Amino acid sequence: MPAWEWSDVRCFLAVARHGATLRAARDLGMNQTTCARRITALEGALGLRLFDKSGSGYQPTPAGQRLVAAGERLADAAAAFEDAATALRRAASFALKLTTVDGFEHALVAPAVAAARRKLPGLAVEIDVGSERRDLLRGEADLAVRAGPEPDELGLVARKLAQTPWGLYRHRDYPAPVTPDNMLEHPIASVDGYPLESTRAMAPHARIVHVTSSLTGLLAALGGADCIAGLPLFIGDAEPDLVRCGLFEGDRTGLWAVYPERLRGRHEIRVLVDCLADQVKALGWRP
Structure with a gap:
């Protein structure tokens, strides 16, 4: 046959x-x-x-x-x-693929990658920025910079880089006063994923009127001055047209460098994660 x-x-x-x-x-x-x-x-x-x-x-x-x-x-x-x-192939060519979401690339990831290349001149890093979470265990990326609760998936190693406290924000032209106590009286915009899930868990009847896949999209939604949103402080406080209306107390989200267990001990992973940690310190983010 x-x-x-x-x-x-x-x-x-x-x-x-x-x-x-x-x-x-x-x-x-x-x-x-x-x-x-x-x-x-x-x-x-x-x-x-x-x-x-x-x-x-x-x-x-x-x-x-x-x-x-x-x-x-x-x-x-x-x-x-x-x-x-x-x-x-990536391992043999001394190349890594790093995945993250928008909002972290310019201030954190790109400077850390540049510092890693100065220490390892042969290092090549592909930076993948997007809302879709890559499967590290299947080799879709080698390293991820993720915000949220501590990753607990079997087979992954997670190193905490920083706290990522969140605040409540409105545009300066938003017509009504906003506080954490009355936030549920206002239309809310949110990033899809963990922030949206947390909002719905905390307040099932919240008026969520705008869902986006990126922090850039969330900033654009706030620019319309017709809704409010939660943002990481390092994002929201840097926007001159936004007003911080309060802090989310007890927020335990963090910023994590995550990679598969099979890459533990790999020199270029260790160097790149160390450079990410150094850049977090340089930015003054709380560890």
């Missing part, structure tokens, strides 16, 4: 998902004829008919339906294989 190929299984899974070779081919970045030919090749290699073809599209046969779950497990294994290879 001829050997089947992983590329053919990818086509099989895409056709099963979309029910048509045209949509599957577009998803995979190939032409429809090639996709259909690979389905035929896989059926020949397995000695099984995987789809019933009709005017309405491709429907998996009973055999095809049973193979979908196995194929998805194979896809997960292939993705893990590629993630591991990516991490190894």
Whole structure:
């Protein structure tokens, strides 16, 4: 029996998902004829008919339906294989990928990376800034700078860099007085993720009128002078058009350098984390 190929299984899974070779081919970045030919090749290699073809599209046969779950497990294994290879390539090339959210890149991350490169001239660092959390255990990044509660995920190492106390802010043109006691009487903007979850847990009936994925977006929302928001003090206090209306007492959030256990002891990780800690001190943030 001829050997089947992983590329053919990818086509099989895409056709099963979309029910048509045209949509599957577009998803995979190939032409429809090639996709259909690979389905035929896989059926020949397995000695099984995987789809019933009709005017309405491709429907998996009973055999095809049973193979979908196995194929998805194979896809997960292939993705893990590629993630591991990516991490190894970075390790071999003395390169790191650091991920963080906006608001930390300019004041903290970029200066710390520059300091690390002065200590390790061969170091290359890719800085990934975005709201989507990268999976460090799967090798999507090597190091993360994250704000929030202490990370407790198994397989990750977390070093606390600083406290990140938050305050309540309004635009100077916001028309009403704001205090922590009356904040729930006002429309609220929030960053998605931990801040939004904390707000909803603290006040399930709060009027949350604007949700954004970034601190930059939150500042833009406050600029409309029609809502209030919580911000880290080092962000809010630096904005001349914002007025701090109070502090969130007892806030235990912190700023963390997080990396996978497999990178513990790696010299460039240690140097970069030390440089992040030094930059936190230089900024005067409370440890």
